[in-house]
Amino acid sequence: MALTRNVYQILEDIVGPENISEEPVILDSYAFLWLAETVTDSKFFTRPEAVVMPGSTEEVQAIVRACNRYGVKYKALSTGWGPWNAPGDEGVVQVDLRKMNRILEIDEKNMYAVVEPYVIFSQLQVEAMKRGLTCHIIGAGANTSPLASCTSMSGMGLSGISMSYNARNPLAVEWILPTGDILRLGSLGCGAGWFCGDGPGLSLRGIMRGTHGAMGGLGIFTKCAVKLYPWPGPRQMHFEGVSPGHVAAIPQNFRCYVLSFPSWDSFADAAYKIGEAEIGYVMGKQIAAGIVPLMAARSPTEYAQIRESGMADEIMQEFRYALQLILGAHSLREIEYQERALQEILAETGGWIPSPTQDPERQKTTFRMMIKVDGNSAIFRLSGSFGTSFGAETSCDAAMVHARLGEEIKKKYIEKGVIADDGAEWAWGAEMNEHGRFAHIEELFMYDPADPESAKGAAEFIEETSLLTAKQAPGLAIWELARGGLGPKAHDIYGPACSNYHVWQRRIKKAFDPNFSADATFYIEPEE
């Protein structure tokens, strides 16, 4: 269903001929997405009818208005990493926000930055660090958009312990509503600048994104003030070395640890205590036991040799319940205090620091990966792709339920040979947002997207764990599952288990988007 020439012309008039395309070669680069093969049996979702690339708020608004007027759906994306960017069906115009890529302001005193959609975390972080500040970075990696995760989707990452997750970090926002009207959220709405996301009057932040974000289903966000946090490290970090290894010295007022525990219970106890003591700067469970042998290998081939020889069994066991932790302090006395507090917590919970992780060179790498969040796409390295499951925002204790369930169910799929044998453990998360107020655990798994059997196995794993989440593990499973695992009925399955949120979500969709113009696929279908 191509766009009518009239509509295409109208869109072209808005953005200029060089910023619109319906060339199949260009469209396919938007239809190709991670996890697509678990939903469509190929690497591609439905092609958008056209891609438009606006350069300003006015252009975005004009696009949205035109779409409303001519009954065309639209779907925005920032950097476009993940299936939730795909049009749900035919007839959708993809709005690629790449040209809106500026950091408009960094307010050092009030600790926020105003960004456009295509600014990535790495850019924001280096500019903020020059001013003694930094930003929370999501676990996906610093190659993604702070605006996207603040306004539209998820937002968890290991700095959540001291910087919360990105549902909390947007301040004022410029929002093109699904109808094309502009809403300036928070202080911006009364001309008072960007410092606050709430009021005047009722706060709309919850409606804007709630827990997981509208994923493009509620209009387009064009600017967002993102909260910044103190960075007690150097204004510029100098990374030595040549790719693939870049390392920087760990500043004197920082420490970098891997902490191991004998069980999930002691792991959770320690996580709570670290949160309560307010000593964590960055923390979470990032490294899976099955991944640890990769640190000693130069290639997947070597990794496999180490694993198959059994040499890694012991170390994998040692890392089964392991947390990574960075302490950061504003003075040497403070860091000494934090260290002592940590030692006490380890003594109380039976935790220890595995000796291989005390190697200063390894610590530098871990430090880089946790501060710069630059290594996470290594997760694709061993099998070509990965999938995830569970992941409700919940208490750390409840997250442990997810971890245990994840291990159980994974064993079955490993036995079938459709996913990689990672020792049946890759719980990711436990970042203890806001010093422990809530956390989450995802069970990651590795599969091969180039292998149809493996992709099918991945799809089944996602579906089974999604259903299990609704039945046995309270909390709304992680975002991509809403569509990938269960299809459009996902919310109707989860809703009754989670305060009937789906009823409200539908109402919001209908009220804000009367023409159903913003592609609802990953948000909520307006009709049951």
Add this chain to the structure above:
Amino acid sequence: MALLDYRNDMQRCSRCSLCKWPPLAQIKSWRFSNVCPSMVWGNFHAYSAGGKLIAALSLLDGRIDYSDKFLEIVYQCQMGGACDVSCKVTRDLEPLEVMLELRAKCVEDGQLLPAHMVMIESLRNDDNPMGKLKAERGKWAEGLDVKDITREKADVLYFAGCRYSFDQDLWGIARGAVTLLKKAGVDVGISGKEEACCGGRAYEMGYRGELTKYAEHNIETWNTAGVRTVVTSCSDCYGTFKYHYPKVGKTMNFEVLHITEYLDRLIKEGKLKPTRKVPLQVTYHDPCHLGRLSEAYIPWEGVERKVLGQIVIQDPPKEFRRGTNGIYEPPRDVLKSIPGLELVEMERIKEYAWCCGAGGGVKEAYPDFALWTAKERIEEAEATGAEALVTACPWCERNFRDALEQDGEKMKLYNIVELLLEAL
């Protein structure tokens, strides 16, 4: 390998966009945080390396066919490989190889660019892609007291390459290089008008046969001439000799050095002594083919296997070229050996340097894009506060010169050879 052999790589691309940026830890500012000229110029995802992998997969699967836009996406790219380095920080994929194979397939299928066809015709007629007569090839060395290896023996062959041979503005640099070698007592010769193209540019444009032809010819000629070392001032030629020549499977009885490596060696051996002060603050541009693309060819023939369920391994293990072993320090060491000269670094350097814009047939087919790419680099050089931009490749130099001239910019431009000559 053929394009189809990389189908799994295409399917395993995660569309993470890391190929658009330097390795993330090395981003130093918002302003200079891009690494892929094609992407910044074209903006749609398809222009990135990941996008080209998708285009290749789509083509193989019959989802799309060739079109003008398809060819623009394929060819509006310098093949400088920064994308490849960034992808391989965490992945074992071969984006650059896919892009090379995709071009080869385009050529095989008759999907050619007129500007490239002109270059290839010139190559076939005159052994250079620059539209010049072969008879004029040796002119750059006229009056220079240097051996002609087609007539007498020499230990070292100085290979000028097409750009230095025919770009009169740059002759002084090739002559200067020979002068330096002679000053250091090196027994050096040249091939004059008998020199032939290295074939590398043609290969990067998708013309595989041309590379094989020149590689076989050149290796045979140099083996027969009995030279122990082939030294070139051209980074493109150097990268070609190091990476592409070994692929044709002929034994190379000589060592290949870039002039900066050789000069660095001569300085460290005390055979060249830079003593005169050159009071200048400079910044150095790493040419792609001397840096990340100069890593030696690592032969690998094997298969992909699955172990531990779905873990993909190469059997035997495959060494990936990740830009780690490019020639980064020798040019810097030469510069640092010059008294009074101060080297300040740009933000994007070494394996994640921004390309000069000239490579991959871009300067010929898309001159505006080539110049824009150079200007972006010049801005980065200017931001360091340096007075001069220094490089070690004639293609970079040509493109920077053109860009500086077009904008009337004041930044000075040098080749390392010129600065070293001044210091002796």
